[in-house]
Amino acid sequence: xxxxxxxxxxxxxxxxxxxxxxxxxxxxxxxxxxxxxxxxxxxxxxxxxxxxxxxxxxxxxxxxxxxxxxxxxxxxxxxxxxxxxxxxxxxxxxxxxxxxxxxxxxxxxxxxxxxxxxxxxxxxxxxxxxxxxxxxxxxxxxxxxxxxxxxxxxxxxxxxxxxxxxxxxxxxxxxxxxxxxxxxxxxxxxxxxxxxxxxxxxxxxxxxxxxxxxxxxxxxxxxxxxxxxxxxxxxxxxxxxxxxxxxxxxxxxxxxxxxxxxxxxxxxxxxxxxxxxxxxxxxxxxxxxxxxxxxxxxxxxxxxxxxxxxxxxxxxxxxxxxxxxxxxxxxxxxxxxxxxxxxxxxxxxxxxxxxxxxxxxxxxxxxxxxxxxxxxxxxxxxxxxxxxxxxxxxxxxxxxxxxxxxxxxxxxxxxxxxxxxxxxxxxxxxxxxxxxxxxxxxxxxxxxxxxxxxxxxxxxxxxxxxxxxxxxxxxxxxxxxxxxxxxxxxxxxxxxxxxxxxxxxxxxxxxxxxxxxxxxxxxxxxxxxxxx
Amino acid sequence: xxxxxxxxxxxxxxxxxxxxxxxxxxxxxxxxxxxxxxxxxxxxxxxxxxxxxxxxxxxxxxxxxxxxxxxxxxxxxxxxxxxxxxxxxxxxxxxxxxxxxxxxxxxxxxxxxxxxxxxxxxxxxxxxxxxxxxxxxxxxxxxxxxxxxxxxxxxxxxxxxxxxxxxxxxxxxxxxxxxxxxxxxxxxxxxxxxxxxxxxxxxxxxxxxxxxxxxxxxxxxxxxxxxxxxxxxxxxxxxxxxxxxxxxxxxxxxxxxxxxxxxxxxxxxxxxxxxxxxxxxxxxxxxxxxxxxxxxxxxxxxxxxxxxxxxxxxxxxxxxxxxxxxxxxxxxxxxxxxxxxxxxxxxxxxxxxxxxxxxxxxxxxxxxxxxxxxxxxxxxxxxxxxxxxxxxxxxxxxxxxx
Numbered sequence: 001x002x003x004x005x006x007x008x009x010x011x012x013x014x015x016x017x018x019x020x021x022x023x024x025x026x027x028x029x030x031x032x033x034x035x036x037x038x039x040x041x042x043x044x045x046x047x048x049x050x051x052x053x054x055x056x057x058x059x060x061x062x063x064x065x066x067x068x069x070x071x072x073x074x075x076x077x078x079x080x081x082x083x084x085x086x087x088x089x090x091x092x093x094x095x096x097x098x099x100x101x102x103x104x105x106x107x108x109x110x111x112x113x114x115x116x117x118x119x120x121x122x123x124x125x126x127x128x129x130x131x132x133x134x135x136x137x138x139x140x141x142x143x144x145x146x147x148x149x150x151x152x153x154x155x156x157x158x159x160x161x162x163x164x165x166x167x168x169x170x171x172x173x174x175x176x177x178x179x180x181x182x183x184x185x186x187x188x189x190x191x192x193x194x195x196x197x198x199x200x201x202x203x204x205x206x207x208x209x210x211x212x213x214x215x216x217x218x219x220x221x222x223x224x225x226x227x228x229x230x231x232x233x234x235x236x237x238x239x240x241x242x243x244x245x246x247x248x249x250x251x252x253x254x255x256x257x258x259x260x261x262x263x264x265x266x267x268x269x270x271x272x273x274x275x276x277x278x279x280x281x282x283x284x285x286x287x288x289x290x291x292x293x294x295x296x297x298x299x300x301x302x303x304x305x306x307x308x309x310x311x312x313x314x315x316x317x318x319x320x321x322x323x324x325x326x327x328x329x330x331x332x333x334x335x336x337x338x339x340x341x342x343x344x345x346x347x348x349x350x351x352x353x354x355x356x357x358x359x360x361x362x363x364x365x366x367x368x369x370x371x372x373x374x375x376x377x378x379x380x381x382x383x384x385x386x387x388x389x390x391x392x393x394x395x396x397x398x399x400x401x402x403x404x405x406x407x408x409x410x411x412x413x414x415x416x417x418x419x420x421x422x423x424x425x426x427x428x429x430x431x432x433x434x435x436x437x438x439x440x441x442x443x444x445x446x447x448x449x450x451x452x453x454x455x456x457x458x459x460x461x462x463x464x465x466x467x468x469x470x471x472x473x474x475x476x477x478x479x480x481x482x483x484x485x486x487x488x489x490x491x492x493x494x495x496x497x498x499x500x501x502x503x504x505x506x507x508x509x510x511x512x513x514x515x516x517x518x519x520x521x522x523x524x525x526x527x528x529x530x531x532x
Numbered sequence: 533x534x535x536x537x538x539x540x541x542x543x544x545x546x547x548x549x550x551x552x553x554x555x556x557x558x559x560x561x562x563x564x565x566x567x568x569x570x571x572x573x574x575x576x577x578x579x580x581x582x583x584x585x586x587x588x589x590x591x592x593x594x595x596x597x598x599x600x601x602x603x604x605x606x607x608x609x610x611x612x613x614x615x616x617x618x619x620x621x622x623x624x625x626x627x628x629x630x631x632x633x634x635x636x637x638x639x640x641x642x643x644x645x646x647x648x649x650x651x652x653x654x655x656x657x658x659x660x661x662x663x664x665x666x667x668x669x670x671x672x673x674x675x676x677x678x679x680x681x682x683x684x685x686x687x688x689x690x691x692x693x694x695x696x697x698x699x700x701x702x703x704x705x706x707x708x709x710x711x712x713x714x715x716x717x718x719x720x721x722x723x724x725x726x727x728x729x730x731x732x733x734x735x736x737x738x739x740x741x742x743x744x745x746x747x748x749x750x751x752x753x754x755x756x757x758x759x760x761x762x763x764x765x766x767x768x769x770x771x772x773x774x775x776x777x778x779x780x781x782x783x784x785x786x787x788x789x790x791x792x793x794x795x796x797x798x799x800x801x802x803x804x805x806x807x808x809x810x811x812x813x814x815x816x817x818x819x820x821x822x823x824x825x826x827x828x829x830x831x832x833x834x835x836x837x838x839x840x841x842x843x844x845x846x847x848x849x850x851x852x853x854x855x856x857x858x859x860x861x862x863x864x865x866x867x868x869x870x871x872x873x874x875x876x877x878x879x880x881x882x883x884x885x886x887x888x889x890x891x892x893x894x895x896x897x898x899x900x901x902x903x904x905x906x907x908x909x910x911x912x913x914x915x916x917x918x919x920x921x922x923x924x925x926x927x928x929x930x931x932x933x934x
Contacts, residue, residue, distance in 0.1 A: 059723060060699040067797045067864075146794045152769060153752040153796060241770020247753060248768060281607070284619040312755060312766045312792075314773035317651045321644060328636045332629060339628045342596060345603045349615035352608075360604070364597055371589035378639060380574075380646040381582045383763025384567055387755060387792040448565040453759045455792045458800040460697060462728050462790075464564055 022117075025109035027094045028520060030116050032418070034091025035411075037119060039490070041083030042404070044127065046480045048076040053476035056469050059461055066459035068133065070144040073457050075130050077147025078165075081265070082172045083123055085399065088407045089268040090115075090179045093207050095418065097183060099513040099520060100201045102192025102529045107185040108178075115178035122171035129161035146457060148258070151239035151250040155231045162232065166225045173218045180214035183207055192512070194531035198292070201511055202285065203271030205292050209299045210267045213260045216303075221257040224250065248313050255306035263302045266398060267295055269366075269406030270337055273359045275511070276413050277341050280356035281348025282508040287340040294333035294340075301330045311382050320379055327377040331370065338367055353506065354428045358409035361436055362402065369397030372447065387457075390450025396443045408435075408486065416501030419493035420519030427492070431485035438482055441475030568759055571783045571808075575762030577646050585639060592635075650763070653776040656744030658737070661685075664747075664754030664767035664791065665895065667798035667854060671735050674746070676818060684821040687900045689850050690801045691730040694858045696723050697801070729788040731805035732850055738814035740781035747773045750895070752796060758789030758806055766793055779808045797864055798854055829903050831927045837915065840924055844912025847905045851897065852913075860917040865894065869917035880923060883910055884933050903930040 015023065024030055051072045055063050064072070094112065098105055106112045129142035141159035143149070154162055187208050191200070200208075227238040227250075237243025239250045270291075278285045285291065307315060307323040315323075341363050350356070372394040376382050385391060408431075415423045445468040450456075454465045461469065492498055501518040512531070516524050569579040606612065657677055663670040665687070672685035724730070737743050747756050749767040757764030761777040779787075789804035809817065834840040849858070855865035860874075868874040873883065887906050890896030897906065904927040914921040 059727060061697055062699050065797075066800065070794070070797065070799070144796070150753055150794070153794065157752055157796065241768075247770065281615065282609075283615040283617065286619050286621075287625055288619070290620075290625055312764050313768065314765060314771065317648065320647060324643065324647070325640060328640060331636065332632050335632045336625070336629060338596060339624075342599050342603065343621075343624065344619075345600065346607065347612065347616035347618070348603075348607050349609045349612050350604065350607055352604075360600065364600060367593060367596055371593050374589055375582070375585050378581060378585055378643045380578050380643055380650060380763070381567075381585065383650075383765075384578060384582070384759060386764060451567045452564050453568070453790075455757070455790050455800075457794045458790075460728060460800045462788075463723060463725065468564065 023113065025105070025113055026522060027098050027106045027109070027112065028418075028522065030106075030112050031091045031093075031095030033116050034087050034094055037116070038084050038088035038091055038407075039487070041079050041087070041123065043483065043487075045076050045079035045084055046483065048072045048079065048130075049476060050480055052076065053473040055459060056461070057473045058470065059463055059466050061460055064459075067141060067144060068139075069459035070146070070457065071130065071133055071142040074143045074146050074149075075126065078126065078143070079123070080399070081147060081261070082169075083119075085265045085403050085407075086172075086176060087119060089207075089210070089265070089403075090176075092203075092268065092272070092407070092410050092414075093179070093183055096414065096513060097186060097204055097207060098190070099417075099516065099524060100204050100511060101187065101190065101195050102512050102525050102531065103186055103190035104523065104525045104528075106182050107190055108182045111178050112182055115175045115182070118171050118175040122168045122175065125164050125171070126168040129164050132161070148254060149228075150254075151228065151231070151247050155228050155239055158228075158232065163229070166229050169225050170222055173222045176214050177218045180211035180218075183211040184215075187211075192525070192528040192531050198289070199531060201271070202274035202288065202291055202295075203268065206267040206271030206274075206295050209295050210264050213264050213267075213299055213302065217257040217260045217264075220253060221261075224253045224257065227253070248310070251310045251313060252307070255309045256303075258309065259306040260299070260302045262395075262398075263298060265403045266366075267299065269362065269403050270295060272406045272410045272413075273341060273362055276355045276359040276409055277344050277363075279413075279506050279508045279510070280353060280359075281345050281350045283344060283348040285340070286343035286346075287336075290336060291340055294336040297333045298330060301326060301333070305330060308377060308379075308382070311379050312386050324377060324379040328374065331374050331377070334370055338363060338370070353412075354423065354425070354432060355409050355413035355506070357432050358405055358412060361432075362405045362409060365397055365401030365405065365439075369394055369399075369402055372397065385450065387455055388450040389446045389454045389456055392456050393443050393446035393450055396446070400443065401439055408432075411486075411490070413506070414513075415490075415493050416505035416518050417513060417516075417520055419496060420501055421493055421496050421498035422501050422505065423489050424492050424498055427485050427489045431482060431489060434482040434485065435479060438475050438478035442472055442479050443475075445472050445475075570760040570762050571779050571785075571787070572760075572762050572777050573780075574646070574650055574777070575760060577649070578762050581642055581646060584642070588635065588639065650775075653744045653774045655742060656776055657741040658743045659746060660735070660737075660743060661746045661748070661772075662735075662756050662767065664749040664751075664756065664795070664802075666751050666796050667791075667802040669731075669735070669756075669802060669804060670750075670900075673818065673821075682818070682822060683825050684818065686733050687851070688731045688733045688735065688805070689854075690728070690803055691732045691805075692724065692726075692728050692801075693721070694849070694853060695721050696727060698858075726788065728801065729790070729803045729805065731803055734786070734805040734807040736814060736817055737777075737779065737806055737808050738811045739779045739784050739808050740811060742776060742778045744774060744776045747775065753793050754791050754795045754802070755793035756789070756804065757792040758787050758804055760787040761789075761806070764792050781810070784808050784810055801854070829927070829931065831903060831931055833926045833928065834907070834911075834924065837911070837922075837924050840908045840911040841915060843905065844908035844910075845916070847901065847909045848912050848916075851901065852909065860913065860919075868913045869919065871919075874913050875919050875921045877921070877923070880910075880914075880925075881933075883914070884925065884930060888930065888933055903927040906930045 021029060021033060051064060055069055132140050133142040142161050143165040145154040145158060187204060230236040231238050231240060237245035239245050239247050241247060274285055274291060305323060305327045308327040311320060376385055376394060412423050412428060449465045449468045454461055503517050504514040505518055512529060567579055567582050569576050659674040661672040661674055669688045670685060671688060673682045676682060747765050747767045748771060749769045751769060754767040755764045756767055765773045765775040785808060787806045791799055791802045855863055856868060857863045860868035873879045886894055887910060888898040907925040907927045907930045910925045911923060914923045
């Protein structure tokens with residue numbers, strides 16, 4: 001079926017040292033860079049969250065100024081969304097899409113290099129503002145308006161560092177758009193003979209759909225920050241009511257990007273879980289075609305639900321009703337994907353290796369996040385839930401126990417292919433159970449304080465929220481520390497310490513990526529495999 | 533406090549499901565885990581919707597998780613070594629598309645009804661304009677029954693003393709109360725029951741009458757939210773949003789709320805305190821407020837520096853400390869302590885002018901503070917924290933200032 005191309009390593013001169021990484025055009029090396037970068041940003045964003053949770057341990061201001069607190073919530077959100085989750089999935093796409101469709105590399109390797117190397121500089125610019133705020137003379141404020149940067153808080157009232165933020169977001173956007181173009185071109189042009197669209201692994205499908213979402217909405221984000229820039233410096237009034245502009249317009253533009261963005265961060269996760277569950281249930285994925293259609297309809301619907309983030313801005317009744325119905329509707333295809341996973345497990349022959357553990361935790365906890373999302377869709381009740389910790393709980397269930405857990409599942413699943421050794425079982429088990437317990441201690445009580453009325457982005461709170469906040473903080477520190485175990489697992493794999501992995505690293509694994517040796521050679525599929 | 537927490541969390545989860553039966557009408561019986569039913573008809577309907585949808589998602593969740601659990605137990609390799617190979621079933625797939633759709637329609641009907649009801653703010657008896665400021669609320673009474681010319685407005689600030697809020701850890705603030713505080717021996721005062729919720733001048737509303745709120749902002753976006761009155765509405769500069777509430781007679785009391793849209797540094801410190809009173813009490817209160825507003829400003833000079841300093845300190849803490857620091861050390865606003873501005877005679881006129889008319893980010897206080905208060909604040913800022921200018925500004929000086 002395949003032509004594993006281990007033989008061609010010797011006739012290609014592979015650069016060594018720093019140059020290998022700096023000038024790399026190899027999809028595997030660039031994938032590795034993306035993944036390490038994503039993990040580094042996950043730790044940076046996590047550290048900022050630790051500052052938040054330390055301040056919220058008890059009522060009263062103990063550790064930081066409310067102003068610095070706002071900077072922490074802002075940069076935490078930006079680092080996690082644009083630094084950890086998005087590059088993490090791009091890293092997985094880089095590594096796995098060519099292997100899964102039998103392509104020798106990504107279609108546009110030099111652009112691939114560029115789209116990665118923009119990122120470290122984008123974040124250097126953004127994070128420099130945090131360093132200046134923490135250690136610089138006079139403590140100039142870092143961005144402090146939340147990751148949603150609503151005008152006019154971010155325009156007329158934004159700190160000087162807002163301009164660093166704007167530049168940085170532009171760079172991240174360029175990086176994402178190039179990454180998305182690369183995925184689309186690769187999938188449409190470099191599939192091996194016989195690999196028809198409806199034979200592609202679901203991870204490739206979900207990424208293809210995600211890439212279209214990215215190309216559609218990243219320019220909208222770029223437009224939003226450009227309008228901010230001209231409002232701030234060139235005398236325009238897009239978002240300034242006093243100049244004839246409209247602060248609510250900002251929210252419409254932002255969420256027209258922001259809601260598809262939510263699905264950008266979850267659709268690849270659907271693909272990962274759809275690869276892992278069949279492997280360990282030893283049974284083909286239930287409803288492959290309906291999974292493709294469900295993902296596509298989620299993507300389409302994601303363009304007509306944006307205003308559910310802004311039910312309280314005072315939209316006309318008809319608009320509010322439209323967005324409520326559309327938002328409720330999106331739970332139908334999402335439900336279909338969950339039911340498909342359960343049906344895949346049903347009457348399978350399951351074993352629970354690490355990737356499967358993470359995948360099942362994903363299905364259950366992501367469903368929790370989906371169900372609280374359905375509650376949030378009910379607009380009259382959303383008037384109470386909106387901007388409270390209930391929302392914070394909701395989106396952390398979909399983003400942490402959803403997107404991030406799926407990436408852990410992916411890492412444990414494909415680490416043998418990447419490194420050639422099996423991930424350390426003991427550390428892996430510890431990492432899983434420790435994360436699973438702490439993440440729920442961290443996020444579940446947020447539902448309670450949110451319903452009881454604690455607004456989000458609060459540096460200090462009323463006394464009835466004190467007990468839960470204490471435990472939320474403990475859960476936060478615990479979850480944060482647990483991730484060091486994952487770092488240890490990755491370092492061991494990178495150092496090739498561990499049990500040697502066979503080409504088909506998991507007994508029930510299907511797909512082209514398991515036909516090549518482990519670790520995957522530097523170049524694969526110089527001669528395309530033939531898919532029957 | 534923590535030893536009982538797991539117990540409380542368990543009770544909380546259960547009470548979450550059944551709390552529809554016990555109606556907590558008083559904020560003092562605050563729920564720690566669930567939405568409060570509130571006191572208005574709308575808030576109760578919202579609460580019922582919440583309870584219904586919570587039951588629906590809980591049942592769906594338990595069904596799905598139950599299936600996963602059963603499958604994990606029964607369809608593991610040790611129990612089921614030969615996996616089945618089925619991978620589609622049209623009946624099932626249609627079923628789990630159609631059934632959720634029907635449930636959604638069942639949810640959308642009551643949600644739509646409440647939404648339409650909420651949208652109708654006509655026929656209000658009292659109209660109050662609520663303006664969000666960084667970081668306080670302004671209440672302006674516009675019309676009440678036939679009176680279209682009330683002319684009563686005031687600012688409402690956080691009343692929690694700054695000593696209760698600031699507990700820097702280096703001074704033992706990690707343990708601001710309880711036994712740990714005694715052990716460490718920090719000197720921070722205990723926090724009041726309504727910590728961070730109480731305001732100096734509450735929003736006063738009559739019971740049994742429909743109140744329409746016109747909500748806007750003077751600077752950034754805020755959100756006006758009193759949970760017991762059923763939901764929030766954003767305060768947006770350049771827009772006037774509407775919402776309404778009727779607190780039934782017999783439900784008089786104090787209801788607290790907080791700003792719900794990030795508005796900068798002191799977002800967490802601009803509470804809303806609504807005092808709902810009977811109609812007679814409200815009318816008396818409004819008449820008195822109208823009288824105060826119509827009266828000529830009190831221009832009696834201060835007898836001595838001490839009198840001005842006392843009023844000045846009080847006013848400063850309410851209106852100025854939030855930006856300029858409790859000890860004049862600055863913050864969002866410029867520092868006064870030891871500054872040339874607050875000690876040099878040359879800047880005296882300018883000092884009064886900035887307070888009355890505002891400058892750049894500094895808001896104008898001419899309309900919200902009396903000449904006497906402005907004079908006292910200027911005096912205070914020029915004589916406190918080691919500033920020894922000796923300037924005593926009299927109310928007449930402020931009144932004469934144009």
